[in-house]
Amino acid sequence: MNWRRWLVLILRVGLAAVFVYAAWSKLRQPWLLFAMAIDAYGVLPEWAVMTLARALPWFELALGLLLLTGFWLRQSAIIASALLVVFFAVMLRSYTKGLQIDCACFGFGEAISLKTLLRDGLLVLSSVALTALAFGRTTPSATPT
């Protein structure tokens, strides 16, 4: 159905923009700043914090580009959903524990709040919807016809 293809396009490009912007906002700063922001969540050992701080922005960029181009859409939609669910879970954990920390979602200076949780929740829903729509089609394609 035509509307499904348009919806896939909108979700795909929207999520791609989010991931590319998130990557850019982290890559333009020294990576150790992002490492400190991850460390503030208090969920990972230092070696994992260092690895994640170096790798995650590039991973987000690659994922954003994959979503934008529509290549391996099913796989990239699943990965995006999983990643966003993890982000949402750690943010929710920090919020409920009352940690006064930076979200570090798009650069720095944004504390975890109901607003950031709502935003991430909407992204999770969008990504899950994209995954469902991508699997609902017989052949995933990059553009609507």
Add this chain to the structure above:
Amino acid sequence: MSRLVLLLCCTLSIGGVPSQGSKSAPEIIKSVGVFTAPISIEVFSDFQCPSCKLLYEQTLRPLTDDYVAKGKVYLVHRDFPLPQHAHAREAACYACAAGRIGKYEAACDVLFKRQDSWAADGKVGDTVCGALSPSEAKQVRALVKDPQIVASVDQDIQLGQAAGVRQTPTLVITYKNQRYPISGAVSYDLLRRFIDQLLTK
């Protein structure tokens, strides 16, 4: 502790805040290190915030020994009492009052060390004064009523708001006019790596 006091005395003779350009008495009282240090770190903190206690005890102490004492970092404490912490503002005022008689570090130490206690019973004055001699305690109890003390805390809050501070603790690291804000109880090891990276630039 003695090193901190020594550095504070050193600062009192030099003083100032690189990122803000000018200096005033409350800033000098609450700063440690040499004004000309290549890196300045402003710490926006709330005495009632558990993460601030962690940062103070596990990060700022080794930072003072390894970088501030060696003239590489200039450390400025800024009060940013959060509205949800009922006694944080009073604690900031007592720390500033203690700073007026050269006991800022002692007040910080005891406020963070006994955070759970005074946060629960509200006995901020007794906590700070308990770490001082009777004559010093009397002076601090008188000074805390000084409107200038309250004004200095308000000034720090305004500086924080202007710098985009939303939570505590927040560190604003300034190096070569570039500002890097970091929030949370930053681990010393990561902060050390970051400072070293800046210094080798």
